[in-house]
Amino acid sequence: MTEKYSTEINEKIAWFDKNYAEIKNRIAEASETIGKSSDDIILLAATKTVEPEVINHAIESGIEYIGENRVQEFLSKKDSLITSHRHFIGHLQTNKVKDIVAEVEMIESVHSVKLANEIDKQCKRIGKTMEILLEVNIGNEESKSGFSSEELEAALKEIAKLECVKVKGFMTIPPICENCEQICNYFNKMHKLFIDIRGKNIDNIDMVYLSMGMSSDYYEAILCGANIVRVGTSLFGRRNYN
């Protein structure tokens, strides 16, 4: 163990080193179970509260995708980070869009047509096209943002008209479940929606990614068709906020 970092950073690095290989193995196992290669699955490290030194260590160890939740936190860390694919995965307010569009290659958490419009507007300003995922509130929870499955298709058709935004799929955070059966039920619903919408071949909509599954359920998510899993705690240990 090196002396150059604080205890907290060293602890997270040690946790990562201990758990990363195991997580990759489980991803490989889940993908093989359904006849996919683990290369088909993106392991995105959810890096909220994680220090740049730890994130860089993870990237140097093989993590290719990171996802941040909070605009201010991300902006304060970004200049210290080495190269990786950067996604925004947290709740995004319309007035923060302008601060983030230049910094990420995908926004996974687009929860309204209004937000998509603003992303389009800000991307136009800087001459960029943003890949986005639509966040689906698959459990219809009051406490969560995102499109209900009923409003999804109409929203997609609106968003498809935007020039500087490209829908690449769906993201979801299902309700907290007591068992695998419950969670798989939500994951299966999401997969069905994903397949149904893909089958409609809507112009300018390119259904490639289904982002679902976190530390406690990424294995099940992959079995149910996820190809992006967002993992934080299992890679870096417990954190103080969500």
Ligand SMILES: *Cc1c(COP(=O)(O)O)cnc(C)c1O
């Ligand atoms: C924090 C977070 C994750 C990762 O959650 P863990 O349970 O720590 O793996 C995934 N997705 C989103 C949107 C998050 O905010």
